[in-house]
Amino acid sequence: MHKPLLLVLSLSACLLATACSGTPTGEAPAAPKPPAAATPLNAKALEASAVFTQSDAEHLLNRVLTPGRLSSEPVVGLKLCVYEKEDAFCQVTLTQKNAMTAENLAAGQSPKAIFETLKQNYPKAKQLENVGDDNFLAPPGLHILKGDYYITLSFGGENNKLGAEKWQSAGQTAVANLLKNLP
Numbered sequence: 001m002h003k004p005l006l007l008v009l010s011l012s013a014c015l016l017a018t019a020c021s022g023t024p025t026g027e028a029p030a031a032p033k034p035p036a037a038a039t040p041l042n043a044k045a046l047e048a049s050a051v052f053t054q055s056d057a058e059h060l061l062n063r064v065l066t067p068g069r070l071s072s073e074p075v076v077g078l079k080l081c082v083y084e085k086e087d088a089f090c091q092v093t094l095t096q097k098n099a100m101t102a103e104n105l106a107a108g109q110s111p112k113a114i115f116e117t118l119k120q121n122y123p124k125a126k127q128l129e130n131v132g133d134d135n136f137l138a139p140p141g142l143h144i145l146k147g148d149y150y151i152t153l154s155f156g157g158e159n160n161k162l163g164a165e166k167w168q169s170a171g172q173t174a175v176a177n178l179l180k181n182l183p
Contacts (some may be wrong), residue, residue: 044098044183045077045079045096045098045099046079046094046096046178046181046182046183047070047079047081047094048068048070048079048080048081048092048093048094048151049068049070049081049092050094050177050178050181051092051094051151051174051177051178051181052081052090052092052151052153052170052173052174052177053177054067054068054083056170056173056174056177057083057090057092057155058083060090060155060162060166060169060170061088061090061155061157063085063087063088064085065083065084065085065088065089065090066083066084066085067083068081068082068083068092069081069082072099074099074100074101075100075101075104076095076100076104076109076114077095077096077097077098077099077100077101077104077111078093078094078095078099079093079094079095079096079099080092080093081093085157087157088155088156088157089155089156089157090153090154090155091140091141091152091153091154091155091156092151092152092153092174093150093151093152094149094150094151094178095111095114095115095149095150095151096111096148096149096150097110097111097148110148111145111148111149111150112145112148112150114150115134115143115145115150118138118143119134119136119138119143121138122136122138125137125138126164128142128164128167128168128171129168130168130172131144131168131171131172131175132144132145132146132151132171132175133145133146133147135171137167140152140154141153141154141155141167142154142167142170142171144171144174144175146175146178146179149178151174151175151178153167153170153171153174155170
């Protein structure tokens with residue numbers, strides 16, 4: 001199932017576009033810089049699977065899922081985990097400062113800035129009580145800000161329409177797991 005991966009790649013492209021700034025009008029372009037190393041600042045960055053485990057996903061979706069496929073996008077500090085089965089999937093992303101490049105941090109990017117930029121695009125998005133410091137429901141799912149961490153949870157497949165209670169429970173589980181696993 002490649003839909004979750006396409007969704008993350010699209011989200012990453014949007015985040016990269018907001019992270020980049022062009023040369024102001026009337027100024028000569030600066031000399032090209034060597035490409036920034038896509039090396040996270042801190043090797044202790046959490047994996048998205050630590051925030052919402054395979055067991056958490058299976059419990060919520062009432063299905064046995066495959067072990068999570070992990071990937072990352074260091075430029076925006078994003079860690080991704082996808083659990084899936086033929087008819088269902090759970091996608092978890094975790095954006096964190098200690099997984100971002102120094103160059104993007106110096107340019108003012110942060111998990112909170114990314115969260116707030118995306119939230120502005122959904123002014124009528126529903127919010128849930130007692131989930132993180134801030135949250136909203138909008139594509140691709142539940143967006144949560146907790147401290148310097150930005151989490152997204154999305155679920156899909158047949159019969160996986162989640163009501164507010166399940167979204168709230170999933171969000172609270174993710175925040176509790178995050179706090180439990182902080183270095």
